Amino acid sequence: MSIPPIPPIQIAAVIASSTSDTVKVGIKSNRPVPTPGKGEILVKLEFSGVCHSDLHSIRGDTPMLTDVAGHEGVGKVVKVGPEVHEKQWMGTRVGIRWLYSSCRQCEICEINHTVCPYQKNAGANVPGTFQQYIVSPALHVTRIPEQLSPDSAAPLLCAGIAMYSSIMKTKTRPGDYLAILGAGGGLGHIGDKKKKLCLSLGATEFLDYREINIVQAVKATTTFGVHAVICTANGERAYEQSMQMLRPFGTLVCVGIPNKPFRLPATPFDMIVKGLTIVGNSAGTADEMDEMLAMAVAGDVKAHVEVFGLDNINDVLDRLERSEIDGRVVLRIPQ
Template structure:
């Protein structure tokens, strides 16, 4: 099996003031793997909008506020550094590259797990929320639940695929769209959206429409959107929404889209999304709005039943989705547009994210 030297302490980024955008770089004790666990020497971690939701306590659906000192992060890639008792039987070897996802572990026995929806496990542990996450140099994970990283995929490029890529791949599958169908992506220039465009256009044969702010048009079109709509050119009132709906319908030949995959946390995007759909079209809920819950304004039963529209929830993806997404990335069909930042810049990254100034993703280099 071989062995590597594991330090007694390592660097980690903690949420030092949950409820606000603030992180602190500290040195913490390196844990020892328990039964059926592996210790992973993490080299890279993606930074996701979900991390900000956890850090700032802006998700009302989570059962408790994030605790002070929590290590965040859930898109980690690294190498197996040590085994706990029984973990060797997993087939892993010291030095194997593996990833940690949003769901850090799943029981395998609850109803969602038995249905192949382990990301919805009723006993699952979320990475970076009451379970130490991937914004650190060493982390524990169940040996059976880590994701193997293909040899052809660099670790920094693989990290955002473990949440962003898996999430939109699973959502596009659930959309029911078929090759040649129009699919609309609100939030197209963001971390999720730019991956959804590529997977949809290049991996699934969909015709993609991107919606976002004007400065993201170049990125959105590079990622496979045939049509782009600049939100800044539409008012936030009913007239602006009506014009956007009309323009989307016109772009699809007047019939509407087969699917809308909402890749933003905007309540407005959800309110508009159902109106973009054609007969038997599907709205897939991916982005999690922050603050108090706001109903989808256009989700009146009459309009839904008349055109037999569907609303589908999609929470990340399962282990098979993760493997499929990484294989797609290894083949070059989807590439994360990302910038690499040191651990010391995480608070700054979150501040840029909060202002909507990020294009694509940020990946932390955890080497120091």
């Protein structure tokens, strides 16, 4: 296939040196296009999802060593570095995830490389996907099936795999009760719109915490409580409710990143007498990613997506900050 010439500079959404209430990033057209090194590929990005953790990074809530955020990028390989097989990669559509790379050599990686202490993360300590071109280790990208459109695949690289991997961690079985706190926006996918969306995607019941006591409602429906909770919300009250609605031997999976630190509302007494399990999750394995993408191809996994241009990124971030996002937002990268 014919690959267009690669320009020396590119367009990128760069974090402003001093963020205001309305301007968080600026669109720059003079960023150098990186060159792939040993074992790396150069990807021309087509779309990038926007995650709530991007907002945390841009606001300075979480550590960030780069000025380009984003970690849900989809695009095609346009150049390969040394020791990368050109015919296997050129023109291939791939995804760039939060887990940009891991050492694959330490004792932690031998168990699960997604929590490698030496990992690099796109949009955190290496430049992210809010730009036209990105270099990535070939070993860590995700091949995107041809049957999936790039805009629908983008949010699956973070929100999708985070939820799929979290469900796997609950060890729930058919017929078990699973509650998702924060459903309807972002990770979980205001009001009636979220209810309709969640029910259309297969939820058995939708509970609005603003209208009812959701812990009591869950107990009334399930008798003993749910078998597992995936908390995608980031508030202390949400985590407290998550613990309260678990049945004995229940599992809480922590996914939502708090805006401000707080202690997890779990007492040793509850943990002991109820036999509860608490785990955290941020990224799934490569095998889980492939499993989830296969489900997406089959139509069993769908993301509700709104697409905007990269130049609309500040408006998108403002809406995200106000919790006005219905599903997931994807940015179209200029071509």
